[in-house]
Amino acid sequence: MTAPNPGANRPGNNLENRPDDWWKSAVVYQIYPRSFCDSNGDGIGDIRGIISRLDHLAALGVDAVWLSPAYTSPQDDNGYDISDYQDIDPLFGSLADLDELVDGLHSRGMKLVMDLVVNHTSDEHPWFQESRDRSSAKADWYWWADAREGFEPGTPGAEPTNWASAFSGPAWHYDEQRGQYYLHLFSRKQPDLNWENPEVRQAVYDMMRWWVDRGVDGFRMDVINLISKQLPLEDGTTVPGQALSFNGSYVDGPRMDEFLHEMNQQVLSGQNLLTVGECPGVSVEQASKYTDPEREELGMVFQFEHMGLDEQQGRGKWALKPLHLPDLKANLAKWQHGLEGRGWNSLYWDNHDQPRIVSRWGDDSPEHRVNSAKTLATVLHLQKGTPYVYQGEELGMTNAGFTSIEQYRDIEILNHWAEATALGADPAELLESYRVKGRDNARTPVQWDASDKAGFTTGEPWIEINPNHTQINAEAAVADPDSVFHHYRQLIALRHELEVVRDGVFALLEPDHEQLFAYTRSLEDEALLVLANMSSTECQLPTDLRQDGELLLGTHAERADDRLAPWESRIIRLS
Template sequence: MDQQWWKSAVVYQIYPRSFADADGDGVGDLRGIINHLDHVHALGADVVWLSPVYRSPMDDNGYDISDYNDVDPSFGTLADLDELIAGLHARGMKLVMDLVVNHTSDEHAWFTASRDKASDKRDWYIWRPARPGHEPGTPGAEPTNWSSFFGGPAWEFDEASGEYYLHLFSRKQPDLNWENPDVREAVYSMMRWWVERGVDGFRMDVINLISKTYPLTDGAVEPGQQLSFELAKVTDGPRLIEFLEEMNAAVGLREKALFTVGEMVEVDVERARAYTSEKHPRLNMVFTFEHMGLDMQPGFDKFVLKPLHLPDLKKNLASWQEGLAEEGWNSLYWDNHDQPRAVSRFGDDSPRHRVASAKTLATVLHLHRGTPYVYQGEELGMTNAGFTSIDQYRDIEALNYYQGALAAGASEQAVLAGMAFKTRDNGRTPMCWSDAPGAGFTTGTPWIEINANAAEINAASQVDDPSSVFAHYQRLIELRHTNEVVREGRFDLLLPEHERLWVFTRTWGDERLLVIANMSSFVVGVPMGDLPDLEHARLILTNLPGDADDVQTLEPWESRVYAL
């Protein structure tokens, strides 16, 4: 097997809860995924990344795992998962499982045992006594002043043992103590079990949090705040590389050519290069978050918005292209289960421009160098949900934020406006398969509301339409599969300061591609003098019909790819 097969692959992410419901209970399941594998195969994807289907109390929609070696009954059975793996392999596709091992559920047997101070698993989690001079369980007695990612203190008092445990996310998601070698071996054993079952790799959830910087001490508090969001002490700790290399050796990740991508909070280009270098057995690629913070006010939470400046977005992605050009590898994404819909965020989701902008966003992303990720519904141009009431939300992050922001004096109107644009629930509304009741997702009551525009934006209306968003994704994926310049070519950004055009070239030997994209809802003139000579260029992909020889102006959200 090609040890770097993932360089030419395209990954399709499935959020099982929202993909397809086969039994009518309103929650997506493995049987629903099996029933729709031909859709993913027809798209051209090589890999399915499956968000967690393990046993879970569902405090954080499955990212709080109570049993790593079983499937939650809401999704089906292990036999269903085996059938899914077989169905993918029969189609020449692979399965990547979500690996959530920074934390477990507080209902995991490991944590249940850990609550007993006399247990041999006490040290499997991060326990600390109350702050000296404070009564355990009272405000301010927490071991440090840290906040969790979901708001509130990062420490929870456990009356049974009289100490606090660390939870960087929900209080029902206690952090594992990776300093304990028994914890690490238990994780590696679980990973080997899944590989033996046929899994082809892992997407590693917040994997750069597994190594903390000890001792755990208070952090600086921002003016007007009570808690410290102390990223420096919980990300990229001193043993992270050691742990990743140990995992590789213990599981055989590189030896077996398994797919590995690490979700890494606050990762930068330099560290990503170290983690993804082919010289060392660590990871194939990482997810960067930098471009996802460009529409957020500096120093504020993600729901406090600012207009996106296109040159900032272009330069950020270009910096990753250049930084990982000689060593390392990029992951390419707009959408996932933690992000709002790209066409609503970076494009124009109005009826007039939605289709064109969804196609152009796809063109720009897929013509970068790296492994592209398509999130369910992205290939249809699905939009944000447009929620207007807190009752419509299901995400614990959003619900906690709403309560905290209102308690701090923010106006409900402003809070809901920010949430409507950026909440994770935007990416978690059900996949729209048809214009039937329930959007073809369910015959029952969906666990979260279906998009109001499902009758217009659905798979059935697009899969046989050569002008659809779906068809454009098919062409982009085929282009990657058949053109080495798309996979391996050097990336060069042109017109970096232009506020509406995104222009770049890809070069591999004698082959050269030029990508020109109008990232606005206005007609834009193209400064031909700043572009390569197009006299002998051949147009190989466009998202709008028109005169292939006329590139003096681009229509709103028009994009073109030329072979020079």
């Protein structure tokens, strides 16, 4: 049942505490609610658990919390399949709990960003259930189509187009009640909304306004650049292992700018909300349009180019290859330069869809984990844009280390395993790919202390807790002044204190160096030099980078003028 509008019962819109462009000097912390903290012992994190840990976030110094979906949901894709946009799933609590979370954040000077999932709903959403009736008022609120000509409906090959789901199998499912196929770019239980229908768009905008009135300070928009499809819906050129690869079929479609501008005018304009659109496949040019303030669309986007640099081109995320550092530097520099003076970058390594960065591109061995986590953070946070910290990243949490398919919970992995093993793939190779790149690496519970259940729950956790929580946990990190946590805290403080960190121009140095990530940030007469050894062996510094200046933050107490220790990084204010 949809809750009533909060009206006068809530403090309401937080606009007075949202100055213009506040998010450009902010750091955002992402919470995946089922894995953050469990308050009631059912093994699943919840909103009251989040409330109990707000002082941890305040001590870290972050400005906003992005809350992954906690709406009513059948949980087919861990909440990204929403059946009621205006209520909280009992698994996570209640609207009253959410209101208390908003108040708790605001009272500590932090803001709340909600996950907005409007490319698709759950198939259990009342809108979709009504849409299954061809005579209903919502008959065209979703993408419905007849079987391919010459094929029996419901049989292999009868799907209206050859599009593939991101979660394996066709992107169409036959609904016997309606006698047609519906489109689902993700799970079969996540039918795509038809944004061509203005009634759909208005329903979405009404819902967004309802949340803003309730005190929400922004939206992270899930796969938002898929809402405009190229008409008519036709077959595309497929790329094995890459579902979302059809040129223009449904990525950055022809009405994207129109839809985003309309959303901006109807919901966002004048509200000073943080808006970030998750945009798989987006180009620098398109992103600069989406984030150009004069176009009035979005504040920033999440792009994924750098996240594909450790996969074999054209073979998808499970075809692994080592990261080549010059490729990473070139890609990040491309986005820094491409949006300079036009749009705004988002900066991230980790999120709920990515493995832990310290295991992926760092060195999670006991010898180097702390310094590699710090150095990866330094490289990211000193760039221009809004940094995002994913829960546990500030502790240097590592990948899960799962060794069997039974340990995984992610629909993407479970579907891929079933499909790939049926086609004869080597199970050992699949498990190795999942160990390195699987999404469940990010979804193991946050490690709060060294106790049996890591301070996450008193019950049986919904997914296994990483055994290394006895060494890697928040209690130990906060107590250790040289921990990853305190390095993140200092990085966040630098962004708040120094205008050059927010607005300075980025310039990459030594682009071809295979160990060293070096760049400057400059603004008027101030300049910062960032030096980072991105390897587990010593790195000799080029002569011209042996600069005098004030060390603002470094990983190592003892420093050499001509070299960097393994995973050493320095932030230097140049004389």
